[in-house]
Amino acid sequence: MPVRAVSLDLDDTLWPVLPALIEAEHCVDRWLRQHHPDVAHAWPIEAMRELREKIAREHTHLSHDFSEQRRLTIRHAFAACGIDDAPVDELWRIYFAARNNVELYPDTLPALERIAGHVPLVSISNGNADLEVIGLHHFFHTRLNASGVGVAKPHPHIFLAAAEALGVSPADMLHVGDDPLLDVMGAREAGMRTVWLNRTGERWSHGPAPDLEFPDMTSLADWIEASALTDG
Numbered sequence: 001m002p003v004r005a006v007s008l009d010l011d012d013t014l015w016p017v018l019p020a021l022i023e024a025e026h027c028v029d030r031w032l033r034q035h036h037p038d039v040a041h042a043w044p045i046e047a048m049r050e051l052r053e054k055i056a057r058e059h060t061h062l063s064h065d066f067s068e069q070r071r072l073t074i075r076h077a078f079a080a081c082g083i084d085d086a087p088v089d090e091l092w093r094i095y096f097a098a099r100n101n102v103e104l105y106p107d108t109l110p111a112l113e114r115i116a117g118h119v120p121l122v123s124i125s126n127g128n129a130d131l132e133v134i135g136l137h138h139f140f141h142t143r144l145n146a147s148g149v150g151v152a153k154p155h156p157h158i159f160l161a162a163a164e165a166l167g168v169s170p171a172d173m174l175h176v177g178d179d180p181l182l183d184v185m186g187a188r189e190a191g192m193r194t195v196w197l198n199r200t201g202e203r204w205s206h207g208p209a210p211d212l213e214f215p216d217m218t219s220l221a222d223w224i225e226a227s228a229l230t231d232g
């Protein structure tokens with residue numbers, strides 16, 4: 001059966017996310033040192049990270065909303081230093097800009113150009129990457145993230161929302177992502193066909209295997225072009 005649409009994970013599928021997240025923490029820290037040295041001293045990067053993890057644990061209703069978790073973290077950090085009107089918006093802007101300053105994997109851009117020429121693309125991310133800021137939005141028919149949909153992967157609802165947005169059946173879609181649980185098992189549960197983008201050459205050890213496994217986006221583009229040909 002032909003693939004009528006493709007949904008794509010973003011972080012660690014189209015770019016490595018960790019360097020951007022680390023740089024974003026450093027940008028926030030530099031700003032705090034300059035403008036609120038007391039807060040910077042009380043909350044060095046590691047302590048701020050632990051605070052965010054604690055807030056995530058204590059606010060499970062925000063598990064789909066990393067952005068709100070970060071805003072809450074800033075408020076808590078400032079309140080602990082006796083400052084009630086934390087510069088949440090300013091710090092969020094700094095974090096968001098750095099978090100979206102990602103370096104694409106070298107295969108990403110050429111592969112997106114090829115794939116988007118054959119099938120509509122939808123992004124499904126649990127994170128707060130912004131494809132418009134990153135400059136890839138024109139490849140995507142629809143962009144979904146967990147905070148917008150209200151649930152995070154692997155919940156089937158976010159995958160079904162993607163199929164609905166494109167007006168196709170989940171069975172006609174291929175979901176592509178790096179995370180065995182969030183992407184492969186989640187999409188399978190929603191009735192989609194699955195691609196595990198395995199850039200690190202790991203062995204699959206998570207139950208039923210994905211329908212397809214590729215080491216990079218180039219191989220995915222090759223497969224989609226070949227199946228478009230055989231579908232006539």
Ligand SMILES: [Mg+2]
Binds near residue numbers: 009
């Ligand atoms: Mg990912």
